[in-house]
Amino acid sequence: xxxxxxxxxxxxRLEDVAGCAELAVQPGPLDQVLARIDRALAVxxxxxxxxxxxxxxLLSDAASIELAAGDELAFLPPVSGGxxx
Amino acid sequence: xxxVRLLADGFDPGFELIRFAATHPRAGxxxxxxxxxxxxxxxxxxxxxHYPPMTLPGMQALARSVRQRWALDGLMLVHRYGLxxxxxxxxxxxxxxRHRRDAFAAADYAMDHLKSESWFWKRERTxxxxxxxxxxxxxxxxxARW
Numbered sequence: 001x002x003x004x005x006x007x008x009x010x011x012x013r014l015e016d017v018a019g020c021a022e023l024a025v026q027p028g029p030l031d032q033v034l035a036r037i038d039r040a041l042a043v044x045x046x047x048x049x050x051x052x053x054x055x056x057x058l059l060s061d062a063a064s065i066e067l068a069a070g071d072e073l074a075f076l077p078p079v080s081g082g083x084x085x
Numbered sequence: 086x087x088x089v090r091l092l093a094d095g096f097d098p099g100f101e102l103i104r105f106a107a108t109h110p111r112a113g114x115x116x117x118x119x120x121x122x123x124x125x126x127x128x129x130x131x132x133x134x135h136y137p138p139m140t141l142p143g144m145q146a147l148a149r150s151v152r153q154r155w156a157l158d159g160l161m162l163v164h165r166y167g168l169x170x171x172x173x174x175x176x177x178x179x180x181x182x183r184h185r186r187d188a189f190a191a192a193d194y195a196m197d198h199l200k201s202e203s204w205f206w207k208r209e210r211t212x213x214x215x216x217x218x219x220x221x222x223x224x225x226x227x228x229a230r231w
Contacts, residue, residue, distance in 0.1 A: 012134065012206030055138070058139075076136070078220045079202070079203060079205055079206060080205065080218040080220050
């Protein structure tokens, strides 16, 4: 059966903020999708250092995106380096 | 040929290097870098998270860009994810070339970009619990050298 929902995926510390690694959401324009989730989480997800990737591809302009059924939108905080050396 | 690997389990850097060297008998020099979980500061464990759709593809793209800059016989990028303890290897980079300067520079470049650009998120556990590690300015300065 084709998937009816889209998914938001939270990486790094955003997983702790969200309390889960991913969230199924109703498809639609991103601003409407975020308006339906927890407000504190939405504010974190819109932070200026958070980058977005749609289906594995980094977005240069996330403002106007629209999520379709089956889409996976990842929220990527700054990476913390490959090792401590 | 490039070897780019993302591993869930531990690896033996000595074995990997010997195997890599044997694969490239025509290379006169092999430069390598091994990163391991640092002991101290009360760190009991380190967890590396990745994002499967992007982490390995990003490492493969980095390998291609290293290849375009230096004449290499071979390049190896090995990176762990998951739960690690102090002393365990996290990352191994090796470059095989006819001449050592290309090998040194390629390994150095690959490490700077792995640290500043690769899609890994780290958190460490101390007696106080887990804490996410934020990026350091030094990582961006290292990348700006190139």
